[in-house]
Amino acid sequence: MAKPLQIEVYNPNGKYRVISTKPMPGTRWINLLIEQDCRLEICTQKKTILSVEDIISLIGDKCDGVIGQLTEEWGETLFSALSRAGGKAFSNMAVGYNNVDVNAANKYGVAVGNTPGVLTETTAELAASLSLSAARRIVEADEFMRIGLYDGWLPHLFVGNLLKGQTVGVIGAGRIGSAYARMMVEGFKMNLIYYDLYQATRLEKFVTAYGQFLKANGEQPVTWKRASSMEEVLREADVISLHPILDKTTYHLVNKERLAMMKKEAILVNCSRGPVVDEVALVEHLKANPMFRVGLDVFEDEPYMKPGLADMKNAIVVPHIASASKWTREGMATLAALNVLGKIKGYPIWSDPNRVEPFLDENSRPPAACPSIVNSKALGLPVSKL
Ligand SMILES: NC(=O)c1ccc[n+]([C@@H]2O[C@H](COP(=O)([O-])OP(=O)(O)OC[C@H]3O[C@@H](n4cnc5c(N)ncnc54)[C@H](O)[C@@H]3O)[C@@H](O)[C@H]2O)c1
Numbered sequence: 001m002a003k004p005l006q007i008e009v010y011n012p013n014g015k016y017r018v019i020s021t022k023p024m025p026g027t028r029w030i031n032l033l034i035e036q037d038c039r040l041e042i043c044t045q046k047k048t049i050l051s052v053e054d055i056i057s058l059i060g061d062k063c064d065g066v067i068g069q070l071t072e073e074w075g076e077t078l079f080s081a082l083s084r085a086g087g088k089a090f091s092n093m094a095v096g097y098n099n100v101d102v103n104a105a106n107k108y109g110v111a112v113g114n115t116p117g118v119l120t121e122t123t124a125e126l127a128a129s130l131s132l133s134a135a136r137r138i139v140e141a142d143e144f145m146r147i148g149l150y151d152g153w154l155p156h157l158f159v160g161n162l163l164k165g166q167t168v169g170v171i172g173a174g175r176i177g178s179a180y181a182r183m184m185v186e187g188f189k190m191n192l193i194y195y196d197l198y199q200a201t202r203l204e205k206f207v208t209a210y211g212q213f214l215k216a217n218g219e220q221p222v223t224w225k226r227a228s229s230m231e232e233v234l235r236e237a238d239v240i241s242l243h244p245i246l247d248k249t250t251y252h253l254v255n256k257e258r259l260a261m262m263k264k265e266a267i268l269v270n271c272s273r274g275p276v277v278d279e280v281a282l283v284e285h286l287k288a289n290p291m292f293r294v295g296l297d298v299f300e301d302e303p304y305m306k307p308g309l310a311d312m313k314n315a316i317v318v319p320h321i322a323s324a325s326k327w328t329r330e331g332m333a334t335l336a337a338l339n340v341l342g343k344i345k346g347y348p349i350w351s352d353p354n355r356v357e358p359f360l361d362e363n364s365r366p367p368a369a370c371p372s373i374v375n376s377k378a379l380g381l382p383v384s385k386l
Pocket residue numbers: 095096097116117119123171172173174175176177195196197198243244245246249250271272273297298320321322323
């Protein structure tokens with residue numbers, strides 16, 4: 001028999017058994033669970049990605065809810081195991097839930113939580129950082145210094161792209177895409193072109209008002225355009241950042257043909273999910289177009305990179321850290337724990353998952369509601385009147 005995974009137990013006599021498949025930042029989430037009569041078991045096994053079998057062994061015979069991670073495959077097998085153990089609640093510690101088969105969760109009556117909002121600005125800031133780092137070749141220049149190649153100022157040394165007055169393109173102008181667009185428009189006075197299935201009215205109003213402000217101050221106003229196709233964004237923008245969800249419609253959204261439509265000196269940033277970009281095609285494109293640059297936080301086969309990517313000087317690669325600020329990660333842990341706790345306690349669903357601040361205020365008790373349950377309608381769960 002396989003050796004049991006290492007766990008840390010809090011409040012051993014608690015009535016409800018909740019599992020967290022990973023230690024998570026902060027302590028508030030732990031306290032919120034144990035104050036409400038949960039026995040909390042945190043898997044502390046030194047293994048980055050737990051297998052389905054590992055998680056089945058953690059669930060055991062009796063489990064009321066699980067807080068899991070985006071690296072885990074939550075499908076039929078795990079939801080049926082959780083349901084057999086009496087569990088009715090699961091939450092990803094992430095806003096994206098492409099690792100979760102929501103239909104399987106529905107079949108077993110398990111609520112699926114996610115953590116929107118708390119990571120919007122943090123993730124947008126990383127996308128902005130990658131955009132700037134790529135435009136000004138920061139990583140290449142840093143490496144050059146460290147290996148002792150700098151022997152004095154030169155007119156051609158690490159010449160990059162000026163952002164001011166150029167066009168930023170956003171594909172997927174939801175919470176994070178809109179926050180990123182605002183940063184680039186307001187911070188660098190870029191014009192905006194975006195593509196989304198829905199109109200981003202608040203974003204449009206913001207850019208209009210900012211453009212009027214600039215004009216009134218004698219500066220060149222910024223402009224916006226809602227593109228009628230993704231291709232329009234690819235052709236027109238100088239910097240393009242990808243922020244859609246990952247689903248069937250966005251798999252390999254950026255492929256060989258679409259890369260070829262982009263400007264030769266364009267910058268592509270991906271902080272959404274790796275499979276939104278065909279990474280093999282991207283490596284070929286980077287090889288053929290040395291002035292084209294990318295900033296990648298996510299990869300098609302995480303934790304791996306496609307062959308050749310690591311050798312490309314025109315690629316900046318970071319290990320899926322877009323949401324990694326202390327405040328955000330602690331908040332994600334809190335929201336995930338409250339999703340599970342709320343379902344266990346029979347609380348209703350918070351009416352607006354875009355307004356999660358009341359759950360994050362450390363100085364007051366969180367509302368008696370589940371902050372964000374993605375299948376609440378399918379399960380017919382009641383909505384909070386708060
Ligand atoms: N790298 C990271 O650490 C990190 C952090 C947070 C979120 N994410 C990813 O970012 C995604 C977006 O998060 P969000 O909070 O902004 O979600 P959101 O739901 O607010 O925004 C997603 C947007 O994508 C749009 N969209 C969906 N299908 C599309 C299509 N085919 N073409 C164009 N647009 C499409 C939607 O209409 C929506 O406006 C998450 O699902 C997650 O996968 C990654």
